[in-house]
Amino acid sequence: MSLNKIELLNVRKSFALGKGVVRDVVGDVSFRAAPGEFVSVIGPSGCGKSTVFNIMAGLEPPSSGHVIVDGRDRTGDCTPFAYMPQKDLLFPWRSILDNTALGLELAGMKRKDAREKARELFAAFGLAGFEDNLPFELSGGMRQRAAFLRTVVLGREILLLDEPFGALDSLTRIEMQNWLQGVWAEHAWTAVMITHDIHEAIFLSDRVVVLGARPTRVRLDLKVDLPRPRTLAMTASKEFALLEEQLLEALHDESRKALTANALSAA
The missing domain is CATH 1.10.8 (Helicase, Ruva Protein; domain 3)
Structure with missing residues (x-):
């Protein structure tokens, strides 16, 4: 039996723009989530997070690569997943x-x-x-x-959460993060979440995957080794701040690369 509940293996995605022009959006993405694990995915704006998510959910075919669930190739199959978008x-x-x-x-x-x-x-x-x-x-x-x-x-045993709290005000968002932590722990779901909020990613996750500038690749796979249940007081700890610093550094580096690439393509 596979040790991973879900695994992306060498997933790539390109789009044809016409006149023989091809844009590579997803370069070569591989990451996994173990049974009952909570994994967050972050990356610079426009890096291809949503494309990766749609491929994972079986909503969009990859140009190459595979989506493995419980050791079986389920590429293009949406049935193993429960998908929640940002808007209700x-x-x-x-x-x-x-x-x-x-x-x-x-x-x-x-x-x-x-x-x-x-x-x-x-x-x-x-x-x-x-x-x-x-x-x-x-x-x-x-x-x-x-x-x-x-x-x-x-x-379904795998939850795909696409910025589920992105539209909420800050206080409600904190309440929902606490609530989600509780129901996730009670039901032992495997969860993969896209978020732009580094604080949220650390608070909820066992691991945080940082995607790079387009064509996106995994630039960092960071283990969040903090005890559970997480508390608001924990977010002020040195350990939390160190994790936040590592993610900010990786994310800012990739954002600079994305800005440079966009400037070059526009020149």
């Missing part, structure tokens, strides 16, 4: 319960059974009593919890 994408005319049951219904489950399965998670997600509310009646944090519930109720 809740339908405004459906109740919170109906929104969270939607994925199960689309997967073929009867509406009554889907609603009951989703309802079982409402207390654990801090949504008990809001089953019949419409999305506009909930706070931003509660809507994100509802979106997260809709994601995990499908029963």
Whole structure:
């Protein structure tokens, strides 16, 4: 049995721009997540993080390379993953319960059974009593919890989180980070998250992968060796600051490379 839950092996992606011009977006990306591990992916703007994520989720084919899940090649297969985008994408005319049951219904489950399965998670997600509310009646944090519930109720073992808290204010974001840490630990999901927030990446993750400037490659795979559960007080520690410094240095170096490359291509 593979020691990795998911592994990207030598993934590359190029786009044809016409007139024989090819743009390499993903150069050669390999990284992995062990069962129950939380891995964050950061990188300079425009480096290809979302492209890597879409390839991982089976939403976009790689030009070459493989996505391995539990030791099997699952390239192009979206079924092992539960995917949560940045926006909650809740339908405004459906109740919170109906929104969270939607994925199960689309997967073929009867509406009554889907609603009951989703309802079982409402207390654990801090949504008990809001089953019949419409999305506009909930706070931003509660809507994100509802979106997260809709994601995990499908029963997939790998969560792909695309900046799930990026649209929230800072205080709500901190609350959601604490909440996510708790439910992740309780359910032992394997999680891979894209984020622009270095602080968030350290706080939540077992490892942080830094992607380089386009065509992107893995420039740093940093282990976050901090005890769990993480606390807000821990973020003021020397150990946390050292990790933050290493990631900032790597990220700033790649951002400078990206700016230089963009300037040269525009010249």
